Amino acid sequence: MNTQKILLVDDEPDILEFIRYNLEKEGYKVFTASNGVKAIELAQKENPQLIILDVMMPDMDGIETCNEIRKIDKLKNAVIAFLTARNEDYTQIAGFDAGADDYINKPIKPKVLVSRVKALLRRINGEQDGTALTLGGIEIDREKYIVRKEGKEYNFPRKEFELVALLMSKPGKVFTREEILSRVWGDDVVVGDRTIDVHIRKLREKLGDEYIRTIKGVGYKFEF
Template identity: 60%
Template sequence: MAQTKVLIVDDETDILDLLEYNLEKESYEVLRAMDGEEAISIARDHKPDLIVLDIMMPKLDGIETCRQIREIPGMDQVYIVFLTARSEEYSEVAGFEAGADDYITKPIKPRVLLSRLKAILRRKSSEEPSETLKVHDLEIIRDEYIVKQGDRELTLPRKEFELLNFLAARPGKVFSREILLEKVWGDVFVVDRTVDVHVRKLREKLGDSYIQTVKGVGYKFANK
């Protein structure tokens, strides 16, 4: 069985050493990069299963690095965890807008980090089987993370797709932001506004008629 390949990216050598030591103890194959440009090159060449990515880095910050990695063929669905000393809400939201799956603040606690990475990888291994969901004029191809809308074909970032898939599978049912965070983001610690950001991006791509706001409650997929 192939080792799970983890790319760790940080401009501080002691942090890379700490992460590498603890990941290798858990039998992960570890790749290292010290800046965003190097991370993009390694991601392109080695296709890691998961990336732990610092935000504050030279050359390219983590957010722009994440965006560029998502554009590499075959890397649009890789799991990316941001590692940062910044705890401001705006940086967290910006991270998820760029396509991050999780967000961990420094100082690093190796046990906590390993637990979060294992939880993410468990979600990956238990993703829904190949199936196509047809609702209204949308065709949601779950195993390919593709949405077809008439003649248009869209490849959505992971969390946008998962949010759309979750709501579309339950048309007419209203979900609060808290429930959506629990069901779509799992045990990731994010702010409620993250849901609003992803809904806005879906509306920009698909139109406003699919996901409806229920004032004071949350969101639902239109039950036409």
């Protein structure tokens, strides 16, 4: 296997060097950038498998940088992790929307960092793990495209699967109809108003009514 490339983005040199040290010790090839613009340049050039972004940065913050990176085609498959201070709840929500794959909390502990990085990189190299998400007895497995409930497996049609996966990706968060349309159907597709309802209904039929809650006038959320 090729040496893995990691791009590290933070405005604090100390943190940059601290993380670099710990990752290079593990044999990774580490690139660093001190701001979003440089990060994007480097990412274009080096095509890293994993990008670690500090959320809090001057000028262009991590989320914005993430959004820009996600627009670059050849980086579509890169794994992006955010560095955040503990308990930055709002940030996290925005971060998942931006397509983050994981969060790493500061202060950083070397061991945690390394094992997390390994787990994230394993995802790319096909190896089993991390693909399943379990919440309130319901498990969705992206890789196998299966939903499990109480040991039984169900094959959901594509839209239903994407919909439940979206809602579960951020349990408790209310997804507006707009958001749902944009992320499950795509921005250019135009569908009628009742389409979402019908899909929600099908999900409730299969999972039970207790998981998906309607927030009238706002949207839907997953609860457990």
